[in-house]
Amino acid sequence: xxxxxxxxTTPLDPEVRAAMNxxxxxxxxxxxxxxxxxxxxRRLVDRARAQVASLIGAAPDEIVFTSGGTxxxxxxVLGAAASAERKGVxxxxxxxxxxxxxxxxxxxxxxxxTVLPVDRHGRVDLxxxxxxxxxxxxxxxxxxxxxxxxxxxxxxxxxRAVKACGALVHSDAVQAxxxxxxxxxxxxxxxxxxxxxxxxxxxxxxxxxxxxxxxLAPLVHGGRQERTLRPGTENVPAIVGFGKACELARTxxxxxxxxxxxxxxxFEAQLLTRVAGTSINGGSNRLPNTSNIAFAGLDGEAITINxxxxxxxxxxxxxxxxxxxxxxxxxxxxxQSTAEARSSVRFSFGRDxxxxxxxxxxxxxxxxxxxxxGARS
Amino acid sequence: xxxxxxxxxxxxxxxxxAAAMLKQAGHTLIGVTLKLQECHDAHGSKSCCGVDGITxxxxxxxxxxxxxxxxxxxxxxxxxxxxxxWQEYASGRTPxxxxxxxxxxxxxxxxDWASRLGIPRVATGHYxxxxxxxxxxxxxxxxxxxxxxxxxxxAGLSLDQLDRALFPIGHLRKPExxxxxxxxxxxxxxxxxxxxxxxxxxGESYAEMLRKHFDAPARPGDIVDETGKLVGQxxxxxxxxxxQRKGLPAGGPARRWVKAISPETxxxxxxSDASELVDTEFVAKQVNWLAGDxxxxxxxxxxxxxxxxxxxxxxxxxxxxxxxxxxxxTPVKAITPGQAAVFYDGDRSLGRGWIG
Numbered sequence: 001x002x003x004x005x006x007x008x009t010t011p012l013d014p015e016v017r018a019a020m021n022x023x024x025x026x027x028x029x030x031x032x033x034x035x036x037x038x039x040x041x042r043r044l045v046d047r048a049r050a051q052v053a054s055l056i057g058a059a060p061d062e063i064v065f066t067s068g069g070t071x072x073x074x075x076x077v078l079g080a081a082a083s084a085e086r087k088g089v090x091x092x093x094x095x096x097x098x099x100x101x102x103x104x105x106x107x108x109x110x111x112x113x114t115v116l117p118v119d120r121h122g123r124v125d126l127x128x129x130x131x132x133x134x135x136x137x138x139x140x141x142x143x144x145x146x147x148x149x150x151x152x153x154x155x156x157x158x159x160r161a162v163k164a165c166g167a168l169v170h171s172d173a174v175q176a177x178x179x180x181x182x183x184x185x186x187x188x189x190x191x192x193x194x195x196x197x198x199x200x201x202x203x204x205x206x207x208x209x210x211x212x213x214x215x216l217a218p219l220v221h222g223g224r225q226e227r228t229l230r231p232g233t234e235n236v237p238a239i240v241g242f243g244k245a246c247e248l249a250r251t252x253x254x255x256x257x258x259x260x261x262x263x264x265x266x267f268e269a270q271l272l273t274r275v276a277g278t279s280i281n282g283g284s285n286r287l288p289n290t291s292n293i294a295f296a297g298l299d300g301e302a303i304t305i306n307x308x309x310x311x312x313x314x315x316x317x318x319x320x321x322x323x324x325x326x327x328x329x330x331x332x333x334x335x336q337s338t339a340e341a342r343s344s345v346r347f348s349f350g351r352d353x354x355x356x357x358x359x360x361x362x363x364x365x366x367x368x369x370x371x372x373x374g375a376r377s
Numbered sequence: 378x379x380x381x382x383x384x385x386x387x388x389x390x391x392x393x394x395a396a397a398m399l400k401q402a403g404h405t406l407i408g409v410t411l412k413l414q415e416c417h418d419a420h421g422s423k424s425c426c427g428v429d430g431i432t433x434x435x436x437x438x439x440x441x442x443x444x445x446x447x448x449x450x451x452x453x454x455x456x457x458x459x460x461x462x463w464q465e466y467a468s469g470r471t472p473x474x475x476x477x478x479x480x481x482x483x484x485x486x487x488x489d490w491a492s493r494l495g496i497p498r499v500a501t502g503h504y505x506x507x508x509x510x511x512x513x514x515x516x517x518x519x520x521x522x523x524x525x526x527x528x529x530x531x532a533g534l535s536l537d538q539l540d541r542a543l544f545p546i547g548h549l550r551k552p553e554x555x556x557x558x559x560x561x562x563x564x565x566x567x568x569x570x571x572x573x574x575x576x577x578x579x580g581e582s583y584a585e586m587l588r589k590h591f592d593a594p595a596r597p598g599d600i601v602d603e604t605g606k607l608v609g610q611x612x613x614x615x616x617x618x619x620x621q622r623k624g625l626p627a628g629g630p631a632r633r634w635v636k637a638i639s640p641e642t643x644x645x646x647x648x649s650d651a652s653e654l655v656d657t658e659f660v661a662k663q664v665n666w667l668a669g670d671x672x673x674x675x676x677x678x679x680x681x682x683x684x685x686x687x688x689x690x691x692x693x694x695x696x697x698x699x700x701x702x703x704x705x706x707t708p709v710k711a712i713t714p715g716q717a718a719v720f721y722d723g724d725r726s727l728g729r730g731w732i733g
Contacts, residue, residue, distance in 0.1 A: 302493040308444055309381075309407065371495045 002312040002357050002364070006198075006289060006350030007147050007175055012241070013200035013351075019244040020202060023237040031234050032225065041236050048243025055246040056173070056192060057183035058209045064226045065239050068206035069174035071219075072193030073098035075208050075229065076170040077141055079216035080191065081106050084138035090114045090167070091141040092124045092153070093333035099141050099172055100329075112136065121283025122151035122334045126161055133162040140169045144176035144187075148330040148346055149282030150290025152176075159188035168214060174198055174206075178249035179257060179287050190214045196238065200351060201245030205238035252351070260349050261288035263358050267347065268293070270362040275369050281331060281344055291347040292331075298372050300345045306368040307345075312361060315346045381405045382498045382543065383491040385483055386437065386445070388430030392502030393437045393565040394554045395545040399500060400441045407496065408438040408445035409487060413454040436564050450486055457481040463587040466615040467596075469638035470715030475530045475684075476729070484538040491541075498543055503527045506547035506724075507539060515539040517667060517726040522550040529684050532719040532729035533665045584615040598643025600626060603636065603653060614638050617645050620654055620711025634711075655708035661693075661701040661718040661730025668727040671695035679721045680705070682712050682732065688721050701730050 003011075023044055029037030031045050049060040066072045077099060081089055091103050093115050100115075107113040114132040116124050124142060133140065140162050145152050159169045170191035173182060178199035184192055191214065196205040208229075210216060216229055223231030249256075268291050271278050277296035295303060300316040307314050316328075327341030347361070382404050386392045400406055410431045431447055438445035458477045465472035483501060491499050504520030505528040517539055520526040534542065546554055558566035588595060595613030602608050609626030611617070616624060621635040630649035637646040648654065659682075664671065673695050679688035680703055690706040703718065712732060720727040 299493050302495075305407070305444075305446060305494055309405070372493070374495055 002361050004347045004349055004353070004357075004361055005313045005315050006353075007150075007346065007348035008315055009197050009203070010200045010350055011352065012202060013245060013248055015248060016201055016241045016244045020237045020241040023240040027236065031236065032223075041234075044236060044240050045234050048239045048246075051243035051247040051250075052207050053209075055177065055182065055250045056194070056209060057185055058192075059212070061227075062184075062209050062211055064208045064210055064229045065234060065242075066193075066206045066208055066230055067204055067235070068197070069096075069172070069193055069195030070098040070206075071230075072195070072206045072208035073141075073170075073172055073174075074102050075216065075219055076191040076193055077102040077139060078106070078219060079229070080139040080168050080170065081111055082217035083215045084168075086136050086138040086167070088112045088114070088134065088137035088167075089139050089141070090116065090129065090132045090137055090162075092116045092118060092143070094118050094122050094124075094146050094148075094151070094330045095141065095143050096147055096172055096174065098174075099143070103141070118333050120335050121285075122146055122149050122281075122330060123283065123285075124153055124158070126154060126157060129158055130161045133165040133167060135165060137162075137165055137167040139191075140167050141172065142169070143172040143174075144182070144192075145173070145180065145287045145290075146282070146330060147175045148328050149292040149334075150175070150287035150348075151282040152180075152285045152287070155189065156187050163188070175287060175290075178245075178253065179260075179289055181253060184209055184211070191216075196242035196245055199245045199249045202238045202241040204235055205242040207242070256351055257288045260351075260353065263353055263355065264289055264291055264347075264349055267291060267349070267358045267362060270358075271365060274362065274366055281334070281336075289349045291349075292344055293347065294340060294344045295369060296340075296343060298343055298369065300343050302372055303345050303365070303368050306371055307364060310364050310368065312364045315348075316342075316344065379403045379405060380498060381407065381496045382500050383407045383409055383487065383494075383496050385487055385499060385501045386410050386434035387502070388433035388437075388565065388568070389502065390558050390563070390565045390568050391504070391546055391554060392434070393563045394549075394557045394561070395500055395502040396437060396443075397441055397557065397561050397563060398545045399543070400443065406438075406441070406443040407491075407494070408434060408443055409448055409490070410434040410445070411448050411450045411454075411482065411487065413450055413458075413482075415451050433565050433568065440562075440564065448487065448490060450482055453486055454478070454482060457485070459587060459590065462583075463591050463593065465715045466584045466587060467593065467640070468715075469614055469640035471618040471713045472715050473684075473717045473731075476533045476717050479530055480533045480538075484534050484542060488538060488541060497541055499541055500543035500545055502546055503531060503544045504547055504551075505531050505544045507542060507544060515542075518547070519721070519724040519726070520544075520547045525551050528726045529681055529717065529719045529729075532667070532726045533717065535665065536667060539667070582616050585613075588613070588615055596640075596643045598645065600645045600647060602629075602633075603646060603648045603650070608647065611645055614640070614643055614645050618711075619713040651710070654710050656705070656712045657708045658702065658704045659712050659718070660696070660733045661703055662733045664695075664699060664701050664728060664730040666728040668722070668725075671699065671701070678727060681719045681721065682709060683716050688719075691720075693720060700733070 027040045027044050029041040031042040049063050053060045053063045103113050116128050118124050142153050142158050155171045168190045171189045173192050173194045177194035190211040192209040197203040218229045225231050279294045281292040304316045331341035384396045384406050386408050435445045458474050462472040462474040504525040506518040508516045519528045597612050600609040617635045633647045633649050636648040675692045675694045680691040681688040692704045693701045716732050717729045719729045
């Protein structure tokens with residue numbers, strides 16, 4: 001199988017697996033226990049916390065482990081809105097549902113919520129952000145990189161722009177982590193979420209960076225773990241795997257990103273010349289691994305399913321559905337028509353993608369497209 | 378010859394066995410389950426939205442080794458099937474939503490979806506058979522299992538739709554299908570019989586469920602006997618159908634049936650005289666004819682006026698407006714406006730019309 005859906009999830013790195021096996025087999029203790037077994041597990045969590053923090057330039061104490069990116073996003077949005085006197089929340093139209101849905105929930109609870117528009121490449125309008133950053137805003141949430149298109153947001157500029165209003169800035173970095181160098185201090189954010197399984201770690205672990213001094217209200221109650229922000233016995237094996245995955249991501253980031261970008265660029269160049277009617281969504285400032293390609297006049301879902309049957313895994317923003325299918329909210333927010341948005345397919349590459357994969361991927365896409373053109377005539 | 382075939386899978390035993398048979402014949406299958414309803418009540422009822430059907434279908438596809446996709450048809454199903462069904466009830470008629478579902482969803486949207494993938498054929502687990510006539514045109518035949526036959530629900534499909542359809546289990550009887558499922562170790566071998574009506578909650582009529590779904594007002598009114606004498610009141614005429622005995626006021630004659638429903642006045646007329654309920658002729662409209670030209674000369678055939686009903690000998694003749702005038706050899710009880718009349722020559726379905 002050619003796996004070109006790394007933005008959905010990634011395979012477990014063998015080194016991560018080895019680290020997790022050790023945690024599963026040897027250090028089964030409860031990190032909160034006083035005895036040696038507990039201490040051994042605690043040390044593993046401590047080490048993982050340092051590894052995770054180090055990927056984003058944070059201090060270990062600023063890391064709160066969660067069950068994943070979605071929970072981290074929810075904790076950031078709901079936790080910030082609940083703890084502040086201020087009630088307002090500002091976000092963008094292209095955020096992941098893990099941010100948009102909690103914002104919609106807050107809106108129902110009576111919080112003023114502003115959803116900022118984006119340009120045709122999916123970049124947020126900084127002027128609109130500045131206008132929205134009023135004194136009653138508790139939180140501005142802006143993703144670092146978009147999951148559908150890979151488009152990068154000007155998070156550092158946004159953080160500077162809203163600094164005067166005193167709002168906390170959160171960034172959903174689930175797609176950016178491991179693909180781009182991240183430094184929370186350079187970004188100037190107070191909260192940043194990311195996830196283990198997008199960077200060759202196990203599913204079931206994620207983290208929220210919570211800057212020293214930032215007050216959040218927890219979503220769950222019942223213990224002192226994670227500074228009471230996320231009580232409950234730690235998922236030690238997953239956290240250990242996440243830590244190892246962060247360490248690997250940090251050491252390999254630069255080389256991986258360069259290599260994958262070259263593969264991705266080659267793929268795009270091939271497709272644009274070999275398949276008529278193709279164009280790239282998301283502008284030029286994108287993640288190195290993501291290609292969101294529009295196939296004019298064709299159905300992205302049909303391409304995805306034909307590719308699946310040929311042994312290649314890709315993704316459409318649209319859920320699998322029929323006449324009324326809702327296309328990717330990201331592409332629609334970028335001003336695309338429903339038909340345009342439905343014609344798009346997301347290809348995302350990663351650490352294990354090879355030159356041969358790219359060549360084969362290109363010919364499979366050509367085949368799938370020809371099949372669909374045949375079906376129409 | 379191996380073909381690429383879309384198999385519609387409900388998660389029941391029939392479509393699972395249909396899939397297994399096609400797979401065994403060497404075809405390349407693409408499993409699809411249509412999601413027809415949103416799950417509003419996530420933990421309340423057991424199978425409120427077919428989610429467990431989706432899970433079972435996915436399991437079968439995984440066991441048999443082919444991909445499975447879920448097609449979200451919730452909005453389409455509402456527009457194309459539920460809304461027209463409610464309109465019929467609100468007009469004092471009794472709809473046949475399963476025909477609409479086959480014509481517009483299973484062999485409408487799903488067939489279109491298959492076309493977009495470049496796949497000509499769609500198979501289902503219906504109990505019906507297809508053969509070709511001398512000219513190579515498809516002929517729709519009753520399923521071999523007469524108790525399970527579903528040709529009634531399929532008689533509204535066009536020849537083009539039938540040409541692309543496959544009914545792999547149409548020549549089997551239900552016990553044979555169950556045996557095949559057990560022999561093949563299919564996880565759906567023991568699934569209970571599905572309901573014919575989607576969306577129905579236990580203890581509630583389909584009509585009342587639709588009314589609540591569309592948040593439409595009930596139209597209460599009088600129940601009168603054939604002389605016009607008031608015998609009671611009802612909370613909404615949509616829950617009544619011609620020939621119905623249940624839900625009528627107690628007292629009066631022991632046996633009483635609904636004879637007529639007037640959407641204008643909201644009045645439901647009952648009769649205690651069973652002979653009042655029978656008819657010997659009716660008109661079938663919006664005819665889908667599957668056997669060449671509509672009969673301009675009177676044609677002897679048989680007609681089935683609802684599902685789970687014998688077909689009755691009849692003579693039919695086309696009217697100038699394209700409808701069919703149907704004359705029954707012996708009177709038939711409760712010929713109900715809104716139901717489909719399906720015409721047969723022996724086992725072959727000649728077409729369907731809507732009872733006016």
